[in-house]
Amino acid sequence: MDRVRRWILYHNVEHVDGPEEVAIEPDELVVLCLLRDGRPYVRSFVEHYASLGVKHMVFLDNGSRDGTVEALRKYDNVTVLRTRLPFRHYQLYMRRYLIHRFGKDRWSLTVDMDELFDYPYSDVVGLGSLLRYLNNGGYTAVVAQMLDMFPEKPLMSVVGDEEELADSEDEPLKELHRFYDISGVRIQEYFPTGGNNNVLANEEIKWFRDGIKTALFGHRAMLSKHPLIFFDDKIIPVDGTMHRTSNARVADLSCVLFHYKLLDRLYKQAVHAVSEKNYPNRHEKYEKYVDALEKNPELQIKRETARELQNVNELVENQFLVVSGDYMTWVDLEEEKRIVDGMEDAPRRFAESYFKARVETQTLSARRFQRQVQDLKSMLAEERRERQALERRNKTLDVQLREIQSSRSWKLITTLGYVRAKVLGKQ
Numbered sequence: 108m109d110r111v112r113r114w115i116l117y118h119n120v121e122h123v124d125g126p127e128e129v130a131i132e133p134d135e136l137v138v139l140c141l142l143r144d145g146r147p148y149v150r151s152f153v154e155h156y157a158s159l160g161v162k163h164m165v166f167l168d169n170g171s172r173d174g175t176v177e178a179l180r181k182y183d184n185v186t187v188l189r190t191r192l193p194f195r196h197y198q199l200y201m202r203r204y205l206i207h208r209f210g211k212d213r214w215s216l217t218v219d220m221d222e223l224f225d226y227p228y229s230d231v232v233g234l235g236s237l238l239r240y241l242n243n244g245g246y247t248a249v250v251a252q253m254l255d256m257f258p259e260k261p262l263m264s265v266v267g268d269e270e271e272l273a274d275s276e277d278e279p280l281k282e283l284h285r286f287y288d289i290s291g292v293r294i295q296e297y298f299p300t301g302g303n304n305n306v307l308a309n310e311e312i313k314w315f316r317d318g319i320k321t322a323l324f325g326h327r328a329m330l331s332k333h334p335l336i337f338f339d340d341k342i343i344p345v346d347g348t349m350h351r352t353s354n355a356r357v358a359d360l361s362c363v364l365f366h367y368k369l370l371d372r373l374y375k376q377a378v379h380a381v382s383e384k385n386y387p388n389r390h391e392k393y394e395k396y397v398d399a400l401e402k403n404p405e406l407q408i409k410r411e412t413a414r415e416l417q418n419v420n421e422l423v424e425n426q427f428l429v430v431s432g433d434y435m436t437w438v439d440l441e442e443e444k445r446i447v448d449g450m451e452d453a454p455r456r457f458a459e460s461y462f463k464a465r466v467e468t469q470t471l472s473a474r475r476f477q478r479q480v481q482d483l484k485s486m487l488a489e490e491r492r493e494r495q496a497l498e499r500r501n502k503t504l505d506v507q508l509r510e511i512q513s514s515r516s517w518k519l520i521t522t523l524g525y526v527r528a529k530v531l532g533k534q
Contacts, residue, residue: 120188129186134239136214145221163185165205248355254366255368258409285416291317313429
């Protein structure tokens with residue numbers, strides 16, 4: 108059945124617009140997106156990834172009726188494909204199809220239309236530099252944590268017919284949905300949920316579940332996935348679920364997918380999803396959305412635990428994202444490079460000398476620190492040896508004392524002492 112569905116999908120994808128083949132360098136990225144009726148997201152999505160430095164975006168449309176395809180055709184760095192096969196049975200195959208066709212031996216980012224990817228210190232480390240870092244480390248997958256963003260005002264979920272689902276306006280996602288809440292995120296170990304036969308470079312990276320949607324709707328969501336991968340001959344992407352990747356060398360930092368599901372149109376989307384039941388094992392989630400929003404049409408998502416997002420780096424500070432020491436060294440080098448490149452010749456030479464001296468100082472400090480650590484270890488080892496020798500002497504004395512106490516002489520001395528004390532007592 109697996110091979111049959113792959114064959115059926117392969118012969119039921121049509122080219123709609125844009126180049127069918129894309130040349131990608133090792134430090135360039137292609138974005139792959141499976142979508143349906145994503146018109147309100149088009150502008151925010153394309154502009155975000157273009158500003159991030161993405162080389163090309165490929166969209167596989169699954170029967171949009173709201174002008175999504177027409178809106179995407181306006182952009183140059185976009186390819187649009189179409190299939191009308193049922194999403195319920197083919198969604199994982201569709202995602203694999205995009206990776207196999209456009210992601211072979213290159214970095215690709217598989218996301219939904221309501222997900223905007225970002226990574227720690229992207230204000231310093233450009234996308235090409237990030238991919239070079241991953242290439243240098245021999246990594247083939249990156250964990251990203253989904254973070255639901257929401258507006259300050261309550262949702263305005265109004266019941267409407269199917270035609271109202273289409274919304275021709277571009278939703279200003281980043282401007283309106285600036286808040287997030289991580290108080291309900293449940294953390295568990297990366298293994299075994301993250302995938303099979305993976306090598307995890309940083310054990311501080313965990314697998315996240317639940318979050319704000321669980322608190323609002325009772326929906327138990329999985330928040331972690333591997334959207335950014337290098338598809339070589341070993342890795343298995345979309346391994347049984349879109350969240351899991353197997354046989355991967357997982358990078359030592361985690362990234363974020365800003366998730367814009369909690370919009371005013373959520374109620375209409377949920378009603379539509381429930382009526383179609385096009386999501387395998389997921390329509391119950393949308394039933395919970397419908398039930399909660401019908402009971403409370405003006406749902407207030409922002410609570411006391413919510414925070415307003417300033418930049419992606421704060422997610423490292425509050426430990427939602429993880430970075431390694433090696434990555435932070437890379438960030439420092441990129442920042443130094445940016446400072447030096449922006450200077451005139453004389454200041455540049457001065458800055459280069461300064462940074463070189465700083466590196467040498469840091470190296471000397473590191474060596475001095477290592478010597479201090481080694482001296483401390485030696486001192487502790489000596490104290491441990493002395494303590495062990497003292498314990499051995501004490502054990503020897505204890506044995507000798509027990510031998511003396513069990514001897515005839517000791518028993519005789521004890522008896523004589525008892526008799527003497529008794530005699531003296533009578534006097």
